Every structure is written in structure tokens, then in C-alpha cells.
Amino acid sequence: MAPPPISNTIRRLRFDHGEMTQQELADRIGMTRQTIAAIEQNKYSPSLEAAFRIAEVFGVEIGDVFQWKKAVSG
Template sequence: MALPIRNTIRRHRFDAGEMTQKALAEAVGVTRQTIVAIENAKYAPTLELAFRIAAAFDKPLEEIFIYEP
């Protein structure tokens, strides 16, 4: 069953100079595997982590994460 939360992390990483998953993970304090799981909608981040990811791209939360019940 797919999570009801989509994200645009991959696109934002590309737009941020092709930022690697590892670089994003280091910027927000998680492992690269966590970023992979979030990008692939296998794992929903905590609210705090979602805000940290959005802040890493200097974007509002709703531009990175989209809730689709």
C-alpha cells in the first residue's frame, strides 16, 4: 500500500545543483538510506524531519510534501 504522502525531493535535489542524497542526508541529520526511503515513498518522515528537508531547499513544506488521502 502506497503512502498518502508524495514528495518532490528528487526534483528539488536536481534543481539544487544535482545535490546528492548523501549531501541532503547530512544537511538534515539522517542517513542516505532514510532519504532514499522517503523519496521512494516507502517511509513517511516525522514532521520535524519534513520541515528540515523543506528548509534545506528553502521551500515551504507543502512544496516538498503533498498529502493525498
């Protein structure tokens, strides 16, 4: 199975912002801690709205949180 095309820096951002817990981030954006964990582990891609809310919590642009890896065609 190929890795997902979207990666993220949420874990690093949480630690850069006072070691914020997954639960604290989840509470601030109206999601569950389990969803945050799945996003961090690249098992789930958030909606565009949720992605913007996450970026807003950290005061960064959405591209600083999420990166899209273009598929290489063979």
C-alpha cells in the same frame, strides 16, 4: 497494497539545487542516505521535524516538498 498517502518532490528538488546527492541532503539534516532514499521512494514518511528540515534546506514551504493524497472513500 495501496500507495502511501504522502508523496514528495525531493528528487526533483535535489536536482533543481545543483544536483544535490542523497548523501549531501542527509548530512545537512542529520539523517542517513538510506533514509532519504526510502523517503524519496515513498517507502517511509519522515517525522514532522525532519520534513520541515528538508523544506528548509531547499528554501521552500513544506507543502512544496510533501503532498498528502486524501483517501477516496467508496
